[in-house]
Amino acid sequence: MNTGNVKSITTIVVVAILSSVITLFGYNAISKNSPKGVISPAVNIGTNEYADSFDQDKSVKLASLTTQQGYPDFTEAAAKSVNGVVHVKVKSISQQQYMNPFDFFFGFGERNMQPREQIGFGSGVIISKDGYIITNNHVVEGATEVTVSLNDNREMTAKVIGTDPQTDIALLKIEGDDFPYLTFGNSDALQVGEWVLAVGNPFNLTSTVTAGIVSAKNRGNIVGGNLSIQSFIQIDAAVNRGNSGGALVNTKGELVGINTAIFSQSGDFNGLAFAVPISIAGKVAADLKQYGAVQRAVLGIQAPNIDVVRRQDPERARELSQIVGVLVEDFGDRSAAKAAGLEKGDIIKAINNVHIRNFAELQDQLSRYRPGDKVKVTVERNGKEHSYTVELKNDAGNTEIQRSADNMSVLGATFNEIPAARKRQLGINSGVEVSSVTSNGLFRKEGINKGFIIMRVNNTPVNSESDIANIVSNVSRTSQDKVILIAGFYPNGRTQYIAIDLSQGGK
Structure with a gap:
C-alpha cells in the first residue's frame, strides 16, 4: 500500500470520527435546549396537583412494553387497570303512567302515576387508596342506591360525594383504606395515533378490556344537553353501553380519561367513542372532594359560534374558520378579560404560553383553573402580540370559592x-x-x-x-x-x- 493511499484512508477515518462526535454533541445540545422532549413529554403540573388531592403514589407506573416481535404489549397495563375499575349498579325510581280501562271507556280519563324501581349499570374508576371513585354523572343521576363490585367480587355500598352535570363527572366513595387504584396520567401528552385501552363493564360483562388508538383530541359539540365540555378525547377502542364511567388508560397503565359517550345511531359501538380527559375529570373530582362543588373560572368573553354564523352569513363563517385562535366578539358582565385590558376584536392566541387554536382548546385550558387564579393571556391585535395578566372570575363575576x-x-x-x-x-x-x-x-x-x-x-x-x-x-x-x-x-x-x-x- 503506497503512502498516498494511507493518507487518504487516514483522512476518511478522521473525518468520520469528527462527524460522529459533532453529531453526538449536537444531538445532546438539542435535547437539552428543546422545550418538549419527544420521548419524555412535559409534565402536566395541574394533573399532578389533582393526583395529590387523592394521595396518589406517583411511583406506581409501568414502563411502555413491547413484545420481542416489536408489537405493543398491553398485558401489564390491562392487569393493573382491571383491578382499579369497578362495576357500578344503580337503583332509581321512575313514574309509570297507568290508566284504569273503565275510566277510559266511560270518559274520565284520569291517569295514575305508579312508581317503579329501575336498575342501571355502568363503570367507575378507583383513584385513591381510601376508595374515591370517578364515574359519569349520567350513571348515578337520580339514584336512590349505588353499589359497586370490585374485580375480586367484593360488593360495597357507595356514597355519592358530588356530581357535575356540565362535565358528566361524579365522585363516589366506598369505605376502606387499601383499594387498588389507577394513577393519573398526562392526557395533554396523548398523541393522535397513540395506543390506549378502554376498561369497563359493557353489557354487564365485567373487567372487559378493549384496545384502540387516539383518533382525535379536543373534539367539541359531540353531546347535547347541559354538557359544557368541548374537548373530548376521541378513540376507536370498542366502547358500549355499560362502559360509561370506565377508564381510558395509556400503555403505562395510567388513567388519561373517563369513557363517556359513543357516536352511534343504534346505541351500540360504531367505531367512534369519546372520553373526558383526566386533566378535566381530575380537577372536577378534586373540587367535589374539597369543596362539594366545582369551581369554574371564566374570562368573561363572548366568541362567535361558527355553526350559527354559517347559517346566517356563510361568507363571514368562512373568514372566522381561518382564524387560528379565539376571536373576542364581546364581553360579559363584570368581565375579567375586559378589566385586564383585552378589547373587542382581539384574537386570543395563548393561555400561560399554551397555544390556543380554537374555542375548544381555550375551554380546555380554562377548565384547569379556579376563580382567583391569575393567568397570562396572549392576544393578537392589529397584527401585534400583547400579553395581559387576567384574574379569573366565576360566573357570578367574583373570585369567591363556593362550597x-x-x-x-x-x-x-x-x-x-x-x-x-x-x-x-x-x-x-x-x-x-x-x-x-x-x-x-x-x-x-x-x-x-x-x-x-x-x-x-x-x-x-x-x-x-x-x-x-x-x-x-x-x-x-x-x-x-x-x-x-x-x-x-x-x-x-x-x-x-x-x-x-x-x-x-x-x-
Missing part, C-alpha cells in the same frame, strides 16, 4: 333520604324528607318544617341531600337572582311550590 356546605347552611335544614318502599307508598318517583330545621334558616322563614317532602328543586328531581346541594350551589354561582323553586308536600297534604331567595342568607 356546597356554605350554600346549604343558609337553608337551615337537614335531610333524610326516602327508602324506595316509602316512595312507592307516597306515589312519588323522587323525594327527600326534611328531618329538622333551625330557627334562623330560610326554610323556617318560608314555612317549611320537619316532615316536608321535597320532590323537585328548580324542576329537577332530588333524591338526596347532595342533589339539593348541587342545585343550590349551581344557582349560587351562576344565577343573578339566586332563587330556587321547591315543589313538595306534607304527607296527606297538597303539593306546594315555594320560592326561596338564597341571597337573604337566613336573615
